[in-house]
Amino acid sequence: MSAFDDRGRAQEAKFARDQDVLFRITARRNRLLxxxxxxxxxxxxxxxxxxxKAVVQADFEEAGDEDVIRKLAGDLTAANVEISDAEIRAALNDMTAEARRQFIDSEN
Incomplete structure (x- = not known):
């Protein structure tokens, strides 16, 4: 039974670590956005x-990326910046890749 418990604890620790990494990458991505x-x-x-910092905070409103996209679209429109939803989503994808790269670089 001990080996089974050890395996369960190891899986829980891995899940917690994966969630922490995902949180850090998402927060970094939002800062870059x-x-x-x-x-x-x-x-x-x-x-x-x-x-x-406000964009990072906006991500805590609801699950997923829609809250961040809404904030960016609203703020850019209010600032008279012509931008499409597709451009914002492309930037989100680009910044996700950059945030992952920066995270990996910081771990080395």
Whole structure:
């Protein structure tokens, strides 16, 4: 029974680690998205930092990426930046890849 318990604990630890990694990558991706959108809106460095943090916080509203996409679309539109939903989703995909790369680099 001990081997079975050890295996269960190992699987739980792996799941917890995987969830932590996913959370860190998603938070980094959202920060990168915030910086990308801030550049499109012409924000100052201080405003960019605050905006990137706000985008990270926006992701806690609901599960999935739709809350972040809605925030970016609304803010960019309010700033008179012409952008499509497809462009935002493409940036989301690009920033996901970049966040993963940065995470892997930081682990080495």
């Amino acid at each position: 915030g910086e990308w959108a801030a550049a499109r809106m012409g924000l100052t460095p201080e405003e960019t930092d605050a905006y990137a």
